[in-house]
Amino acid sequence: MVELSHINYCQRCGSSLVRKNEGDKKRPYCEICRTFTYVDPKVAVVALVICQTSILLIKRDIEPHLGKWSLPSGYVDRGESLENALIREVFEETTICSIPSHYLGVFSGKGPVVVHVYVVTCTSGTAKPGDEVSEVKWCEFDEIPKLPFPYDCEIISEFKNYLSTI
Ligand SMILES: [Zn+2]
Numbered sequence: 001m002v003e004l005s006h007i008n009y010c011q012r013c014g015s016s017l018v019r020k021n022e023g024d025k026k027r028p029y030c031e032i033c034r035t036f037t038y039v040d041p042k043v044a045v046v047a048l049v050i051c052q053t054s055i056l057l058i059k060r061d062i063e064p065h066l067g068k069w070s071l072p073s074g075y076v077d078r079g080e081s082l083e084n085a086l087i088r089e090v091f092e093e094t095t096i097c098s099i100p101s102h103y104l105g106v107f108s109g110k111g112p113v114v115v116h117v118y119v120v121t122c123t124s125g126t127a128k129p130g131d132e133v134s135e136v137k138w139c140e141f142d143e144i145p146k147l148p149f150p151y152d153c154e155i156i157s158e159f160k161n162y163l164s165t166i
Contacts (some may be wrong), residue, residue: 001091001156003111004108007028008028010030010032010035011037012030012035015033015035018031022036025121032056043082044075044115045073045085046073046116047089047090047098047100047120048119048121048159049120049127050074050124051122053141054138054141055142055144056127056139057069057070057123057137057139057144058071058133058135058136059136060133060134061132061133062132063134064148064150065136068094068148068154069145070149071152072089072090073115074093074163082116082118083100083118086100086118086120087100088101091130093129093131094125094128094133095125095126096125096126096127099121099123100119101118101121102153103118103164104115104118104119104158107154107155115151117151118154124141132152137161141160144156
């Protein structure tokens, strides 16, 4: 993932960027184009796919965290709704058709990604490993292993709060 400090060239003209203050923040700046380069966060969706007392986990077959169990997730394309991105990612990774049933919340502030999390119900299909996934499994709510991404602890904790209200 691109961090601000690694942005060295202007995307318009290719010149080397300098660091210049804008307000009290130092940002990459092109002295030829006289413009700042802004780096927006990426937007991702995470799916808590539930069935009775189980949640669907995928084993990642790509970096980062290759070989680790994780929640189905992915980036939202420009022009795509969060809900459609979620349905698409769940299908790509697990081959099941699903619908978002509850918006759990947004997680932001750690690193380059803003994450929107939904509780999702399976509408049809049997979970099988899809793109970039080596295995899938249904895991009991109280046996969810430690997951690898920065917001996972908070997401699972929020999920357990939600479960206690339904
Ligand atoms: Zn430039």
